[in-house]
Amino acid sequence: MSQKSDTIDESPVLEEFESTPVPERARKGAKAFWGMYAGEHAAGTEFMIGPLFLLAGVSLHNIFFGLLLGNFLAVLSWRFICAPIATKARLTLYCHLEKIAGNRLVKIYNLANGVLFCFLAGAMITVSATAVGIPFNLEMPAFDAIYPNSASFVMIVLAVGVVISAVAGFGYNAVSRFANIAAPWMVLVFLGCGIVALKQLGVDSWAGLEAIWTESISFAQDGEVKTSMGFLDVVLFAWFCNAAMHVGMSDLSVFRYAKKASSGWATAGGMYVGHYMAWIAAALMLAAQIKLTQSAVPVPGPMAFNVVGIAGIICVVVAGWTTANPTIYRAGLAFQAMLPGTSRLSMTLLAGAIATVAAIFPAFAFQLLDFVGLFGTILAPMGAVIFADWYLSKRIGVTPFHAEASGCGVSKSVLLAWLIPVAVSLYFIFAQGVTTWYFVFPAWFACGVLFLVFSRMRGAPQSSVKKGEV
Amino acid sequence: MKNICKWIGLLSIAVTFILPIVFFIDRISLDAMKQGMLISTLVWFGTSLFWIGGKVSNKPDGDPIL
Numbered sequence: 001m002s003q004k005s006d007t008i009d010e011s012p013v014l015e016e017f018e019s020t021p022v023p024e025r026a027r028k029g030a031k032a033f034w035g036m037y038a039g040e041h042a043a044g045t046e047f048m049i050g051p052l053f054l055l056a057g058v059s060l061h062n063i064f065f066g067l068l069l070g071n072f073l074a075v076l077s078w079r080f081i082c083a084p085i086a087t088k089a090r091l092t093l094y095c096h097l098e099k100i101a102g103n104r105l106v107k108i109y110n111l112a113n114g115v116l117f118c119f120l121a122g123a124m125i126t127v128s129a130t131a132v133g134i135p136f137n138l139e140m141p142a143f144d145a146i147y148p149n150s151a152s153f154v155m156i157v158l159a160v161g162v163v164i165s166a167v168a169g170f171g172y173n174a175v176s177r178f179a180n181i182a183a184p185w186m187v188l189v190f191l192g193c194g195i196v197a198l199k200q201l202g203v204d205s206w207a208g209l210e211a212i213w214t215e216s217i218s219f220a221q222d223g224e225v226k227t228s229m230g231f232l233d234v235v236l237f238a239w240f241c242n243a244a245m246h247v248g249m250s251d252l253s254v255f256r257y258a259k260k261a262s263s264g265w266a267t268a269g270g271m272y273v274g275h276y277m278a279w280i281a282a283a284l285m286l287a288a289q290i291k292l293t294q295s296a297v298p299v300p301g302p303m304a305f306n307v308v309g310i311a312g313i314i315c316v317v318v319a320g321w322t323t324a325n326p327t328i329y330r331a332g333l334a335f336q337a338m339l340p341g342t343s344r345l346s347m348t349l350l351a352g353a354i355a356t357v358a359a360i361f362p363a364f365a366f367q368l369l370d371f372v373g374l375f376g377t378i379l380a381p382m383g384a385v386i387f388a389d390w391y392l393s394k395r396i397g398v399t400p401f402h403a404e405a406s407g408c409g410v411s412k413s414v415l416l417a418w419l420i421p422v423a424v425s426l427y428f429i430f431a432q433g434v435t436t437w438y439f440v441f442p443a444w445f446a447c448g449v450l451f452l453v454f455s456r457m458r459g460a461p462q463s464s465v466k467k468g469e470v
Numbered sequence: 471m472k473n474i475c476k477w478i479g480l481l482s483i484a485v486t487f488i489l490p491i492v493f494f495i496d497r498i499s500l501d502a503m504k505q506g507m508l509i510s511t512l513v514w515f516g517t518s519l520f521w522i523g524g525k526v527s528n529k530p531d532g533d534p535i536l
Contacts, residue, residue: 181518184483185511192490192507199494308490309504311511 021090027259033266036254039183041274042190044127044300044320045120048368049241050282051298055143055220056369057227058234060213063280066231070238071271075264077239077246078255081383083264085390086255093252097382099401100389104409107337109382109418113244114334116375118351121327122358125164126365128320129157131301131313140299141362148360157359164321165352168328169345179322187273189308189315194281196307197288216287220296233435237369238275240440243376247444249383298366328352373436377425377443384448385414398455413454421446475520482513 053063089096098106130140133156141149148154167175203209218225229237245251246267255263285303290296292306300320304312332348339347358364364371393400403411424446425439486507493503 177522181515181522185486185514188483188486189507189511192486195490195494196500196503308507311486311504311507314508314511 019092019095022256026257028257028263029259030263030266033254033258033263034269035183037267037270038187038273039179040323041270042183042187042278042319043274043323044124044316045323045368046190046274046278047127047282047300047304047316047319048123048298048365049372050279050284051286051303052366052369053229053234053279054213054216054283054286055296055298056229057217057221057225058229059227060210062229062231062234063283066234067238067276067279070235071268071275073235073239074242074246074271074275075268077243078251078267079261079264081387082246082249082251083255083258083261085249085386086252087258087261087263089252089390090256091252092256093249093386096249096252096386099404100385101382101411101414102403102409105403105411105415109379110334111338112378114331114338114351115354116378117327117331117334118354119358119364119371120375121164121324121331121351121355122361123365123368123371124320124324124327125157125161125355125359126362127300128164128317128324129153129160129301129359130299131304131316131320132156132160134301134305134313140297140302143297143366145366146361146363148362154360158356161352161356161359164324165328165349165356167321168325168332168352169348172325172329175322175325178318179325182318182322186315186319187278189311190273190278190281193304193307193312193315194277194284197281197284200288200307201284201291212291213287216290216296219290219294233437236437236440237373238271240376240380240437241275241372243440243444244379244383247383247387247441248376248380249386250379252386324355328355331355370436373440374429376440377429377436378422380440381418381421381443381447382414384444385417385451388448388452392452393455396452396456398452398458402455402458413451413458416454417447417451420450472521475517479514479517479521482510482517485510486514 058066085096094106094110097109101109130138133140133153136152136156138152138156139150141153148157198209201209201212203212214225217227240247255261258264282300282303285307286296286298289303289306295302300316301313304316306312308315328351329348331351331354332344335350336342336344336347389398389400389402392398399405402408402413421443425443428434429436429439489498489503489506489510492498493500498506
């Protein structure tokens with residue numbers, strides 16, 4: 001872990017093909033993507049999301065079938081929206097968007113990414129800290145807590161945050177390798193947690209499970225059984241919790257390495273392992289905790305310890321750590337792009353510091369469902385710009401890759417098309433209290449339409465720049 | 471050495487999978503299962519270091535920021 005900062009620059013992942021299409025020799029078959037997605041989506045946040053469904057009063061039927069459908073829609077989005085463009089353009093989102101939106105606007109978008117990544121990493125640090133705190137008998141914050149509940153909680157979060165940030169800054173490659181090693185083990189521990197929790201619940205039938213599930217909701221809601229998430233909510237949440245990656249096109253950067261667009265099906269590995277099995281397993285862990293300890297606080301460390309012991313604690317720490325690491329690193333790169341002349345190391349440490357401060361406030365972790373929806377609402381609409389530019393711009397007489405053709409730094413068409421639907425969505429979310437995941441698709445769709453309308457109004461002549469010739 | 475570590479590692483990961491099932495069908499106690507999970511975890515990490523990801527590969531999972 002004491003590698004020099006230039007270790008980061010040695011990573012071929014970071015250096016190769018950042019601004020050029022991926023050549024044929026570097027392309028990968030579908031097999032590489034199945035393992036990658038399955039491992040990447042068994043993350044620390046899965047320990048939080050599953051239990052939050054129980055606390056939201058979601059019925060067992062809606063969890064099993066809503067997640068089944070929502071995850072399938074997410075897989076379709078990767079396969080038919082993101083992967084086809086990725087395997088034709090073979091560019092990162094950054095490069096692709098720069099050609100449409102201009103380099104300065106991409107930096108602004110990048111900054112928004114970076115800030116949101118910091119808060120996401122903060123939630124992961126909180127998750128890890130709940131496990132680290134167990135040997136110290138740390139009193140966990142209550143579910144509705146916004147502020148930390150004790151000085152010891154703050155100290156442990158700070159310690160975990162400092163270690164994770166330092167490792168992200170100095171030892172990115174080492175943690176990447178460790179994440180590869182941990183991934184198959186984590187998936188099996190998640191599965192084991194679910195099996196053991198099921199046993200602890202003492203059920204032998206679907207009806208029995210439903211009954212004890214309803215009892216758990218009733219306990220968590222002080223005797224009531226009310227739901228704030230119906231079937232549609234579960235479907236939309238599962239579909240759009242990774243909206244920035246599929247319809248938002250962030251995974252252009254991943255699938256540009258794929259030989260064929262059909263590799264997009266590999267995302268099913270991540271969705272049905274991480275966002276189906278792991279969420280359900282984590283939800284069952286909370287139900288088992290309620291039954292055994294009469295505690296409905298969805299803190300991952302103690303929940304995992306109850307079912308599989310110290311291996312569970314290790315799993316929570318590793319899951320949070322291995323996912324917070326690249327998240328902080330990527331946020332650091334975003335900040336560096338905004339502040340030319342700064343080093344990657346200093347910006348990674350800055351991102352880590354922001355994430356650690358965010359982690360002190362447990363509300364970020366406990367409100368993860370809303371935060372993930374907000375993340376998609378803000379970032380995903382830019383994917384619609386890429387989609388519309390790729391498939392529709394020529395058909396309506398608009399110049400594809402307009403910024404590249406005209407040399408502009410900020411495309412007003414893209415800026416307005418992005419800001420208007422996002423601003424409207426944020427108004428409804430914060431001023432009217434409407435649930436975040438309702439706005440992801442409308443904002444995405446509106447952004448694409450507005451981009452075409454504004455581009456058409458601009459009336460630029462058809463450029464000689466052709467799709468695919470990048 | 472590498473092969474031995476690989477087989478021990480695969481065995482430990484299989485044990486990680488099997489132990490919760492064995493507990494589910496009442497063949498071992500919760501405490502025994504927890505201890506077994508910890509041992510298989512330590513064995514997995516102890517052995518996999520020698521045969522998984524010897525160097526950082528050019529795998530498509532880490533594009534900076536976007």
